[in-house]
Each structure stands twice: as C-alpha cells, then as structure tokens.
Amino acid sequence: MAAIVNLTIDDRQIRAAQGEVLLWVALDNDIYIPHLCAYREEAHPAASCRLCFVEVEGRPTPVPACTLPVTEGLLVKTRSPQVDGLVAAGFELLMSNHRLDCKNCSANGNCELQRIAKARKLPLKPKNLSVLDKYLPVDDSAATIVYDPNKCVLCGQCVRACRHSGNGILGFARRGYSRVVTTFGNVPLGESNCTNCGECVKVCPVGALAEKQ
Numbered sequence: 001m002a003a004i005v006n007l008t009i010d011d012r013q014i015r016a017a018q019g020e021v022l023l024w025v026a027l028d029n030d031i032y033i034p035h036l037c038a039y040r041e042e043a044h045p046a047a048s049c050r051l052c053f054v055e056v057e058g059r060p061t062p063v064p065a066c067t068l069p070v071t072e073g074l075l076v077k078t079r080s081p082q083v084d085g086l087v088a089a090g091f092e093l094l095m096s097n098h099r100l101d102c103k104n105c106s107a108n109g110n111c112e113l114q115r116i117a118k119a120r121k122l123p124l125k126p127k128n129l130s131v132l133d134k135y136l137p138v139d140d141s142a143a144t145i146v147y148d149p150n151k152c153v154l155c156g157q158c159v160r161a162c163r164h165s166g167n168g169i170l171g172f173a174r175r176g177y178s179r180v181v182t183t184f185g186n187v188p189l190g191e192s193n194c195t196n197c198g199e200c201v202k203v204c205p206v207g208a209l210a211e212k213q
C-alpha cells in the first residue's frame, strides 16, 4: 500500500496516497482544475489539451496537473497570472476550432467547455483568434449515435472508451489542424463495426458524440 503524504493545494491541507496524480487528488477534494484529455486509469497521460496547468513551488514554469504525482510537502496553486494566461490561451485556441452552437447542442448545460468557461470566466467565443470552421459532415449513419466532428475537441476519451469496450472502432487520423477522430478505414460509423454500445457517447465531454433523438 502506498504511503500517505501531506500536500497543500490553494492553502488547503490535503492527504493523499503518494504517487497519486495531482489532477485527481484535486478533483476528489472538490478543487476544480480544467481538464479534457486526462483519464484516471492512464499510466502515461498524453497531456494534449494543455488546460490543467498549475503552479508548483520549486518549479520555474506551470506544469500539467494530469502528469504530476503527489509527494510529501508538495505546494500547489491552481491559479496564478501565468497559469491563467496559459489556460486562457489554450482555451481560446481550442474554441477557435470548435463549432459553437450551444442553443442547438445536445451537451448544452452539461458541457465541459461551458464549465471551463464559467470556472475561469473565459468567453466561449474567441476574442482574438478567428474561428476556423472546417465544415466537416455530421455522421448520422449509425443506428443510435450521431457524431459531429466540428464540435470534437480531440480529447481522446471516446477512442479509449471504444477500445475498452472491446470494439476498437474509433481512432485518430491525420495531424495538426486536420487531426480528427474517425473510424478504422475512415468509413461512416454506420458502415463500420460499431455496435452502438454508446460507451463513446457517455465519455464525450462536449456535444460531439450524442445519442440520436
């Protein structure tokens, strides 16, 4: 069994198992840190969304909380001008590549982007960057699932869930701005081996994957 360590997050004394990941320790203690791509069971997180930055005493620059194991005496601040600047920049970049249509979105009111915006007082609509809508076709070919790639934030949660469900239909294709979640062979969901189990819909933090109405 792992030793118990004492750490401080935002002036709160917290006890946790040594080596536990800071992001989950914070969230389990009701301290919110924005996050999209982290996954509890993942030993080596991709840390791709770049939203979970925190300030750690002794470190010259903010670090992603999803990559930091807790140790005795760790001193963490979830907010600082540097952290807030990084999160704001990361969020704006993300939203510049997102089709914002909350009114007509299945995730409205239960969306991680809305949550981050509210928690950090950030606008959903980018202020400084132009929105680059890719006008990708919505895939409604599956029996019970609709996939709108224009709303996907590339967090990878659906890819993992699909793999864990034993289906392994979903994966990433292409790089950079063209990166997209798609099926093996890039065929519509309805033409893939998708079983409509819905595990991907359950974990999608935004409205990119939804149950058909």
Ligand code: SF4
Residues within 6 Å of the ligand: 098, 099, 100, 101, 102, 103, 105, 106, 107, 108, 109, 111, 112, 113, 114, 124, 151, 206, 207, 208
């Ligand atoms: S995914 Fe979230 S932010 Fe985007 S349109 Fe839907 S509710 Fe709005």
Ligand code: SF4
Residues within 6 Å of the ligand: 151, 152, 153, 154, 155, 156, 157, 158, 159, 181, 200, 203, 204, 205, 206, 208, 209
């Ligand atoms: S479809 Fe949803 S769960 Fe999958 S990568 Fe995009 S945002 Fe994440």
Ligand code: FES
Residues within 6 Å of the ligand: 034, 035, 036, 037, 038, 046, 047, 048, 049, 050, 051, 052, 064, 065, 066, 067
């Ligand atoms: S949750 Fe840490 S980088 Fe995405």
